Amino acid sequence: MRSGRIEDARMRQLLQTYLVIGSPNCREEPLRVLEEGLAGGVTLVQFREKGPGALTGESLRALALQLQAACRRRGVPFLVNDDVELALAINADGVHVGQEDEVAVRVRARIGDRILGVSAHTLAEAEAAVHHGADYLGIGPIYPTASKADAEAPQGPGILRMLRASGITLPLVGIGGITTETAGEVIRAGADGVAVISAITQAANIREAASRFVAISVAESS
Numbered sequence: 001m002r003s004g005r006i007e008d009a010r011m012r013q014l015l016q017t018y019l020v021i022g023s024p025n026c027r028e029e030p031l032r033v034l035e036e037g038l039a040g041g042v043t044l045v046q047f048r049e050k051g052p053g054a055l056t057g058e059s060l061r062a063l064a065l066q067l068q069a070a071c072r073r074r075g076v077p078f079l080v081n082d083d084v085e086l087a088l089a090i091n092a093d094g095v096h097v098g099q100e101d102e103v104a105v106r107v108r109a110r111i112g113d114r115i116l117g118v119s120a121h122t123l124a125e126a127e128a129a130v131h132h133g134a135d136y137l138g139i140g141p142i143y144p145t146a147s148k149a150d151a152e153a154p155q156g157p158g159i160l161r162m163l164r165a166s167g168i169t170l171p172l173v174g175i176g177g178i179t180t181e182t183a184g185e186v187i188r189a190g191a192d193g194v195a196v197i198s199a200i201t202q203a204a205n206i207r208e209a210a211s212r213f214v215a216i217s218v219a220e221s222s
């Protein structure tokens with residue numbers, strides 16, 4: 001059982017190579033994609049079942065449990081995007097919520113000491129999320145992305161530099177169109193790691209792609 005809120009240093013480690021996955025992002029069985037990503041060394045997993053063909057109801061819950069079990073076998077924390085009910089029902093390690101979802105304060109009250117991630121696109125949103133008890137912020141989209149239909153305009157790594165220059169010290173992860181070519185600059189701009197969907201789930205060799213992100217995030221954060 002978790003004892004108290006996660007420490008910043010531990011949260012920064014978990015954010016290094018953060019795989020966000022859902023069945024719409026997978027060319028093959030999501031469990032196989034996840035197992036390859038885990039074998040490549042991803043440090044944190046978020047179940048985000050959104051987009052065309054996304055599962056619902058019992059099949060959604062069954063997939064969540066299947067992917068969570070794979071993460072548990074490898075000691076990698078498993079977070080659920082948006083669906084706080086599902087996260088609590090399967091005793092996930094935490095949730096990631098957007099600005100439009102339940103206000104972070106209410107979510108914190110419901111999940112206790114579990115990990116709470118909040119999306120932020122501006123300094124005001126970041127400061128509010130810090131105040132509301134987020135354990136980390138997801139910042140982006142950094143680059144153009146095809147994986148989120150309603151994504152805001154890409155902001156480039158400069159948003160990360162601005163947040164750090166403005167005094168945001170909370171763990172931050174960059175997300176949105178990040179590849180192995182750009183992960184380094186995202187971390188150098190101030191992120192503790194990178195959150196990735198397609199550059200891993202759509203890679204020809206998933207395990208190899210994941211391990212390259214791991215090598216880059218370790219090299220850049222040392």
Ligand SMILES: Cc1ncsc1CCOP(=O)(O)O
Nearest residue numbers: 141145147148176177197198
């Ligand atoms: C969930 C999310 N939030 C901002 S961009 C994005 C999608 C990132 O997917 P990809 O890594 O494939 O660009």
Ligand SMILES: C=C1C=NC(C)=NC1=N
Nearest residue numbers: 081096119138139175195
């Ligand atoms: C929108 C998002 C932003 N950041 C992260 C880490 N996950 C998301 N689903």
